[in-house]
Each structure stands twice: as structure tokens, then as C-alpha cells.
Amino acid sequence: MTVEVSGRSVLLTGAGSGIGRAAAVEFARRGARLTLTGRREEPLRETAGLVEEAGGEAQVVAGNVVEPGDRERVVRSAVERFGGLDVLVNNAGSVRAGRLEGMEEDEIRAQLEVNLTAPILLTREALPALRENGGDVSEAAVVNVSSGFGLAAMPFYSVYGATKAGIAHFGESLRRELYGEGVHVMNIYPGATETPMMDTNEAGPELGFQYESPEAVAQALVEGLEAGELNVVRGAEDRSQMAESGREDPRQADEQIASMKDDLLAAVQGHRSL
Template sequence: MHLQDKRVLITGGSSGIGLATAHQLVAKGARVCITGRRQEPLDRAVEALRAIGGDVFGVVADVGTHEGRGTTLVGAAAFGGLDILVNNAGGVRAGRLEDTTEAEIRAMVEVDLLAPILLTRMAMPLLRASGDGVIVNVASGIALIGMPFYATYAAAKAGLARFGESLRREFSGEGVHVMTVYPGATETPMMSTNRAGPELGFVRESADDVAISLVQGLESRALEVVRGGDARMAMVRINQETPAVLDERFQALKPALAEAVRDHSAL
């Protein structure tokens, strides 16, 4: 796929993977609309993207609400249409399920699963009109391998992954492609309250590295982009074939992991 002049909407685009992806797409000549819930970070992001020559604007909106999704699409349509939708906005609250409030559970399901589904549904007329539309769903490595203390987040991100897979097959031959991205632990504001390191399974990488892979996936029309290399894929195979092996590994890590992630919250 050639990205020059493609019209792109990125939710959660004022920081992290979303902003890094916007930088990569601008460098390819795409026209980009980014969304975020807060005005000041969004303004800074737009200014930085325009400073490198980007045809960019921002929309302040919460895609977790019906009104916010409507505002988002009105803003994105200012380019005269939409070719690529990147469902990137997300939220997390780690911890034991019984210690997670109902409000926190609902917030994760709303922003990580329901919002992408409903925004995609609303965007379909624009994506179909493109004739070469693409939907990118940013899931998580935790959607492939469920980790303790991330039960709701894992459920929502796994749901997003299967949503994308089903939708890809639904749209096959109809001019709309769907790609799912599985980042690992990434250095973003969302991870700032997570103290877990490589010894606990959180090998961090930069948002730029994830964004580069995402854009390469767009260009090659990949079905999936899985970060983490051979080590991640080996764990996925173990999780499929002998999951009890990972159960034992996580059991040994539980006390240290529980302490390291107990304050991990970005909602």
C-alpha cells in the first residue's frame, strides 16, 4: 500500500504509539488526524507534527463516548474522506480482579474494546468510499498470552484481536483490509506506573519501533504485526501446546509481579 496522501485517523494520537505512528505516516506523505482527550498534549503533538511538514490536525474527543466518536469522525472527514483508521486509544488498570472496581473494569472494556468496535462501525461508510480502506487495531501481547493481574485488560484486547480477525474475513474482497498489531511492553505514558522489568516478562521497547513495524505492516498489507520476535512467538507456541508450563512460570513470579504492577493504572 502506498501511503502518500492517504487520509488517516489515529485515536489516542497525542502520545505513545499513536503519536509515533503519526510521525512515521507523516514522513510517508500521509495526511493525519489525531485524537486525544486533553487539549494541551494534543496541541503539542500537532505542533510537533506540523514542524516536520505534516498535513495534520487534532480533535479533542473521548472515543469512549458516543459523542466523542461522533466528534472524531466529523473531524477526520475534514480531509474529504478516510482511508485508514487506527484504533489505538486504550486504557489499563492492573491488579487482582477482586481489587479492581466495577468502574475500572467498565472503563477498560469501554475504551479497549467497545469504542473501537463502535467507531469502526461509524467509520465504515467513509472506509468503503475510499475503495482502499484499512482498519488497524492496536491490541497487546497480553491478548496472545494472558498474564496474571491483567484479566480484564487481556479479555478486552483479546476481544479486539478476534474482532479484527472476524471483520477481516467479513470484508474480504470488498475493498477494506484489517490488520491487528500486538505490541509488547512499550515505553509510553500508559506504562509509566508499571515497575515490572525484563525479569518479570516486561521487556520494553520504544514506541518508535512499534510504529515502524505498524507502518511496514500497512505497506505490505500484513494481517498481523506481532512484536517480540522469536522469543514472543516461542511463548505463544508454548501457551498453545503446553500452557501449564507458563502457569508454573507465572506462579513463581506472582509475588514480585503483583508488587510491581499494583499501581499500574492509565484510565
């Protein structure tokens, strides 16, 4: 089954910048009608303007998907404005890199809540509407934005990596739970992407951070969705090699990563977007 985008109602979290903003524009170019949500209204309004320039239609519903009332409100708004909900994109995320013992408890909990708990609960809230709109011709869909760190674990991203692996496994399990019921689930695993979330990360190609544009990730997301893909992996060759190495010979992988550990910590210890 493929997932039609044109004319369909899409709810997109974290739509104020980065991959979320680029995805909104890409969906708009393909005729989707968008409900944009995030914590701050002004960036969402800017995204809505870009959507309209691209020929799309958007409404802005500012809110924090960590809050139960906001989750219910944003789903209701999508259904009321566009007559239903066809696609949910769980894109909002937060990161705090560094040594685990150097993190505050609230920094750990924020990553767990934003990256894992909130998208699971938002999906639960949205499922009745998605089920109603999933049909024989084109399925409804849930898209989970994971991370390359959800495939290959790296030091100093223990909590972030756990949340991104968790949302990926959630997606895989939910896909099988909903198989044949009109709702498709796709995971996407971006690598390092040129977004505001990465502004405080000083790691470059020498440490394995090969950056791409949010527009490239957004295009891959929407094209993968339309093609009915199960998983979309960016930086696939390097990422797959790292993941395979971690599974097949984890001790060797540990030793390879250890050789750059000090430089990596210096580059990412200030990486924070909460």
C-alpha cells in the first residue's frame, strides 16, 4: 500500500524549524493540508507563510505535546479544520549530549518526555482519527523521526540514543500491530542535519558528522511515505556499517570509538537543545 499525500490532512510536530519546517514545505508542494504545532507560535507562523508560498494550506496550533490537553487540542484542531487526519509526523525532539553523570535529572527527563513519551501518547490520541481515514486505496500513516543514533550507539548520547532507539522500536511494533488495518507506520533515521538543534554541536566530518540539509531529509521523508517504505535511513552506507559493526563485533567497535572519545566529548559536550 502507498500513502497518498495530495489533499490529505497532515499533523506535524516540531514544525517551527529544521526538519519540521522543511517537511511542511515539502508536504505543501505535494498538495497536503497541514496542521503545524510546536511550543512557539511565531516560528510556526513563519513556517505557515512558507507553506502558503509553496501553494499549500496550513493552520497553526501552538502547544506542547508533552501536555495532555495540548495533545488532545491539536488532534481535534486537525480533524475540525480539514475534516479528518491522514498523516501524523512525530518530529519534535530535544537533545542534551555529554557524560551521563554530568546531566541534571530534568535534562534526562526532558529528552525522555519529548522524544519518546509524548510521541507515543500523541499517536494514541490520533489513532481513532487515523483509523477512520485509512482506506483501501491509500492508507493513513504515522511517521516517527528517529536518528542515526537510534541505529548505532555513540558515547555521550546515551539518553538521546535510548529515546531514538525507543521511538524506532515503538514504530516497528506499532506497524505490525496495525498491519492490514489501514494505518501504515514509517521510521526515518536522519544523520547530522543542518538545523538549529545542531548549532551547539561542534563535531564535524573528522568525527563522523557528515551534515546534510533539512530539505534533503524532508524530501526523503515524503518520498518514502508515498512509496510505502518501512524505514528511511540517511547516510545509509556509513550508518549501516556502524550498526553492523556494533552487532557483529562490539568490542572492536568500542575500541575504534575509544580512539576518538576525548575529541568527541570536547566537540559535543555543549550540544544542548531542550
